Amino acid sequence: MKELKMKMLYEASMRGCVATLNTLIQNDPFILHKISLTAFAETPLHISVLLFHVEFSKALVNQKPQLVTELDTFKRSPLHLASAEGHTEVVKELLQANKNMCLLADQEGRIPLHLAAMRGRVEVIQELISAIPKSVFEKLHGETVLHLCVRYNHLDALKKLVASGDDKEFLNSKNLEGNTVLQVSAMLKQFETTSYLLSVPKIRVDVNSLIKNGFEAFDGSSTNGIPLNNIQKILFTETMTKVQSTQSVTKVQSTQSPKKSKASLRKEAQALAAPSLTFKYWKKLLKYKSEYFEKTRGNLMVVATLIAGMSFQVATNPPGGYWQNDTTNEKDQSCPKGKTCTAGTSVHA
Template sequence: MEGCVLTFNSLIQKDPLILSKISLTPFNETPLHISALLGHLNFTKQLLIHKPKLASELDSRNRSPLHFASAEGHAGIVQALLQENHQDIIMCFTKDEDGRIPLHYAAMRDRVDVIRLLVSAQRRSIFEMTPVGETVLHLCVQYNHLEALEVLVESVGSENGEFLNLKEQAHGNTILHLAVMLKQIKTVKYLLSLPEVRSEAETSVNHKGLRACDLLVGDDDQFPRDFKSLKIQCILMDANLTSSQNRDKPGNNKQLAASKRKKKSGGFFLRRWWRKLKELLKYKGQWMDDKRGSIMVVATVIGTMTFTTAMSPPGGTWQETTIESFNGMFKCSKENMCLAGTSVMAQLNPDTYSIFLLCISLSFLASISAILLLVSGFPIKNKICMWLLTMAMCGALTFMAIAFLIGLRMVSPNSMVEIYIFLVFSWFGVLSFVCLLQTIRLLVWLVRKLCGCCRPKKKKKKPIENTED
């Protein structure tokens, strides 16, 4: 409780096993929990020297010492815990019984220095969500911590529109929705300064079908209720965001007429369908994290199937070396012997068998390429890596389907094969659509990146300080 290192050393001298006996006591917290909570840095370091395992011990609510230190903002203790035996991977992703990791508590308490340490140790922890689907950005807005929000947005990248516009599960609100509802003027102004948030604000709706700009005015209100609402409404109007109610008011006839003229033009419909296409092309939630294991299993199964088929081809193999032809069907001779263990179908129909073997080989190579991408440590969430993974899986499935059709034709009568041709080609159409969709996603991302690089950087204007509470 006092953080006295001298007393601790004397206790260790009297009983060297005193720290090992902690697990036999009925207490919920270990001494490291208490030391991290109270901010005793030297005492914490001594505990980690004598028993490093204490860093991964959890209390009755599944909270680690890193949870306590992060919540209280003890940056020195957080750094000591992260450096101990390289346990940052385990500790940064440890969730308590409420489903929160240490970074969540640091964001809720606006511990900016701790946030920087946790993100530098494990950047992927930013993308961890609570059980109700809230991101760490949602927590920053809920507790009105703008500085912490700015640090996290800078860490994740302001161009990551997919993450910045994620919706929580309960009501489908983005961080802009929350900032407008909570009337956080500075936060709204900051979020609208981000191009990715501003571009989605016009079309992004919550579960009630409301945009962020529709949350200011109630159904029976003619004007905003207070000064903060009026201020936020002005900020939204400066960003060309107007609520549907304001559009229908008599005082906005000129804007309404201009809007109608704009809708009549072809450019409006193009932009409207373009926004819908962008919404369709978005990756929803943490799709790759949820399906990574399933993709690995599917790729492994395809690789196993194609390998087995290549080693045990349709029609079987020669059981013994043969040099005589049977009824003229096979071309076995002394110059061209049918060797034991080789494919029978390769002698009977060499051209078709070559195509079959090529398809099996391509499917096998595509599947092991997908496995290599998943285990290589490359950032799979990157658009290019995700496109390569999708193309590899589509290629593996395509060539496996072609090999199936060819193999069926080699071992079945022609009349039976015709039944499957229509179904297989229909499936090719679906697969082509998936490949086209993924390619469009990649091209849209590349075009936006190139446009962002070619666009001249604007000089940053100093933000106007608000005097409101």
């Protein structure tokens, strides 16, 4: 009888039937407390959450809030499943019952926010970071949630996280390989994501590192590299915007506070000089590329002319010359037997 009631409970969770749940609780008020005595890995709440039965999930949480903390064999809570599936309404109910579940990691070290970032669940991400803001700084095997958004190519989720985590060190965090989210997006050739990250003022731009990690196109190779015209447009546009904004701020500061020490003025000059050097580097590099292609084009024309000349020479003056008269093998053994070598044809034809 007890096994039958428990089976009915799990079947009700699969259908999302609240009426059956209420009937079972009336007949046995402790039925939800007996779940831990069964051999099932998941609780009815795990199943209900996974199948997006909102009302049934609410009823279970209201009857027994402790079900929110129960884990399956992979140490995943119902919040893990709801976050991965993007069930925002269910996530809200689970957070109201126990928001600290945001920081609980599963067997693979993933908190609910990691799963939401990997799946690009923007609304769920908003609910999770609103409940526990510090959860955004939790890393997964050395990667931040920003790295996860880039690695799984979810730009909207990345924008949400960047807007919520307005921390310079967080935005420029590196993974175990020493790459920031900007460098990872470059290596994965995500042009739109790279352009967005370059527009974020607090994102550091290391030109040499970008070339090393993702922009191999600059050294003449196109393997895993971003095409030159794409990165030209991205970097010049975004970097110019940053430099212009820096110069405008400096001008305003200089008019408002004219009395400054030489040391402070020297620091400001150095700060403006850094992006200027970057521009000089890019211009020099692009000039070099332009000259390189011009020289390559010239060399190819020389080679093509030489090949054409050799082909023409062979056609007009073949090796061995031409037969001067109609000849047979009896007259000249170099002529094939049984054939007549016609005058004007190539000897070696």
